[in-house]
Amino acid sequence: MSPPRLPRITDYVEHWAAHRPAGEALIGENGRWTYERLRDDVDRCAAALLAAGVRRGDRVAVLGHPQPECFVLFLAAASVGAVWVGLNPKYTTAELAHVVADSEPALLFGMLGPDDPAQRALSPGRARVVIHRSSSYEEFIEAARPDDRLLAARREVRPLDPAAMIYTSGSTGRPKGALVPHWGLAHCGVVQAGRWYGEAPRKLCDLPLNHIGGLGDISTSILVAGGTVVYLPRFDPAGTLRMVERERLTHLYCIPTQLLAMVATPEWRDCDLGSLEYILWGGAAAPRSLLETLSRTGARLATSYSLTESTGSVTYTDPGDSLDVLSWSVGRVDPHYEVVLRAQDGAPGGASAGAPGKDSAPGKAGELLVRGDFITRGYFRDPEATRAAIDADGWLHTGDLAVEEPGGHIRLVGRLKEMFKSGGYNVYPREIEAALEEHPAVALAAVVGVPDERWGEVGHAFVVPRAPVTEAELREHARSRLANYKVPKVFRLEGELPKLAVGKVDKVKLRLLAAS
Known part of the structure; x- marks a missing residue:
């Protein structure tokens, strides 16, 4: 019911x-x-x-x-x-x-x-x-x-x-x-x-x-x-799994970094997780290797797309989606919501800053816009920020760049302010991160753009390994999957990445580290 x-x-x-x-x-x-x-x-x-x-x-x-x-x-x-x-x-x-x-x-x-x-x-x-x-x-x-x-x-x-x-x-x-x-x-x-x-x-x-x-x-x-x-x-990785067993939980909703910590505990093998109907994640993409581990629980895996200003999720993956799709897609737009991808320069696929143009063509990046009476009422005592986020037609500008792939699946490719230009090309960090996370030794990757005299900007990759790996191996892995201008110029192996209070990777701090 x-x-x-x-x-x-x-x-x-x-x-x-x-x-x-x-x-x-x-x-x-x-x-x-x-x-x-x-x-x-x-x-x-x-x-x-x-x-x-x-x-x-x-x-x-x-x-x-x-x-x-x-x-x-x-x-x-x-x-x-x-x-x-x-x-x-x-x-x-x-x-x-x-x-x-x-x-x-x-x-x-x-x-x-x-x-x-x-x-x-x-x-x-x-x-x-x-x-x-x-x-x-x-x-x-x-x-x-x-x-x-x-x-x-x-x-x-x-x-x-x-x-x-x-x-x-x-x-x-x-x-x-x-x-x-x-x-x-x-x-x-x-x-x-x-x-x-x-x-x-x-x-x-x-x-x-x-x-x-x-x-x-x-x-x-x-x-x-x-x-x-x-x-x-x-958050307690082992305690969470014990709680699933004790309270017969049906749903887990986590940030991928939490799930990575859970599967690394002995409790992942020892606790009875059979009550779980769904393992859900949000806030970031989950690496394919993590999804393979999660799938062995027998629970359905799913993700969606939301942000504070949209109040709830406006896209959802489907129960039949493959692990490959789940590793990059935030799902399809739910029919209860009005969502468009909008090119920023008026041409399909454009992503430069400026007034919104027309809707992006399939396969081309555009900013994800949401409209409806469920979104935020604005920012408290900040009409200027409210006008910048919600335009005169009622569209909430999320700042997230996305591509609609065949079948209607939405692929997030980065933040509007995270996108950088290298040698005149638009580079989307999430695409590079996803490619790096396909390497079996990589648990987590984060990419930021930093100024470069020759290319304008170049990518710096911060990688948390799950097994021994060298910078040379990562570079070769990236070259086999990405155009040369997308391959990061610098690879840094880290034990962990700085996080915001909500658990997401803090890319502001990563940019400061890259610049130093």
């Missing part, structure tokens, strides 16, 4: 409490929440927020690891029209200070222990800190009792009101707060449920809730489907 299309993401709490009151909704270190308990906790928490002076449009910030209490706070705040702001414990002091200062929360919840470095570094600014540890969560909601004020506040909440403000990674500048609407989370959750979920999905969440992956692709999409989210406070 497909979940209903409800106007606000918080409407699903009451829906499933009425239809599956005893069904498990959330599982964490501090207990298990049925849908009945979830509804009661959300109601009491929302009443407590109103009693503390929170009103529609106010921001409520939460610093905490992935855990049920943080998700309850999100649902409670959004249900009364407040905008939830997640703070990642991995943020630096400067990043925490920027997000708090920019969002100006009315209340700030510090859900970490008092000795946690991030908690100590937290400067609340004008906000009032109301919780200093997870154990006082019960104290906050205990005295609150839902009343007519709660019903009145919820009646004012509209489907296109922002439910959360998710700060972009900041890889190209200071992080901006993308306003994610109720309807976007609800609509994208229904589509995702139809693609991936059965009647009772059980999905792990060890991704930070300040990120669209942890909040949207996992927590709210499972809420829409009436399933169970099992929270782990932090």
Whole structure:
């Protein structure tokens, strides 16, 4: 049975409490929440927020690891029209200070222990800190009792009101707060449920809730489907696999670097993973060698394409797609969405900066554009950045360059700002990375363009090996698969690559390393 299309993401709490009151909704270190308990906790928490002076449009910030209490706070705040702001414990002091200062929360919840470095570094600014540890969560909601004020506040909440403000990674500048609407989370959750979920999905969440992956692709999409989210406070490769076995999880959603870490543990061989129906990944492409390992579990493998500003995934691979296709494709455009590839210079296949032109021809690169009432409402207090991201016709400019291959499959070839020109040719880093990851000794590859006096720009490749390999072997491997202008001029073997707080490779740092 497909979940209903409800106007606000918080409407699903009451829906499933009425239809599956005893069904498990959330599982964490501090207990298990049925849908009945979830509804009661959300109601009491929302009443407590109103009693503390929170009103529609106010921001409520939460610093905490992935855990049920943080998700309850999100649902409670959004249900009364407040905008939830997640703070990642991995943020630096400067990043925490920027997000708090920019969002100006009315209340700030510090859900970490008092000795946690991030908690100590937290400067609340004008906000009032109301919780200093997870154990006082019960104290906050205990005295609150839902009343007519709660019903009145919820009646004012509209489907296109922002439910959360998710700060972009900041890889190209200071992080901006993308306003994610109720309807976007609800609509994208229904589509995702139809693609991936059965009647009772059980999905792990060890991704930070300040990120669209942890909040949207996992927590709210499972809420829409009436399933169970099992929270782990932090990523633990062996612990994740033990959790799959213990809780009989049906779905894993990870970043490929997490999956690479999992398959390298003894638990990958020893744990019973037979309950898994799907292993899913996002945020980056998965190497073919990794997919071969994952396929031996018997679970279906799938990926999709999304970004914070699109709220949910707009492309999906199909169950029958081969491992070869899964290694490079983010799937086909789902019929529920309006997506185009747009040449930047007005000619099919163009990728230079400038005003959008016409749609790219099949096989030619273009920027991926998305349109609909589910996308971000814009960036908080930043109309200039909003206009740059969403044009006058309502198209969200993702900044991702893609090619439509035969059969409709979409291949990402790089970021608009990552593409570089070498000897007058456009070079797309993802194409080179995929070629390098075909080498059996390569676990992960990242390519960046750096200035070069002769060629304008050249590629530098950073490679994490899984087995001994030389730079000469990698160069020869690349030459056998790529045109000469695409072959990186420099190969660097690394034990690991720098990561952003959400787990993606930090290409800004790689460019600095390459330049040095």
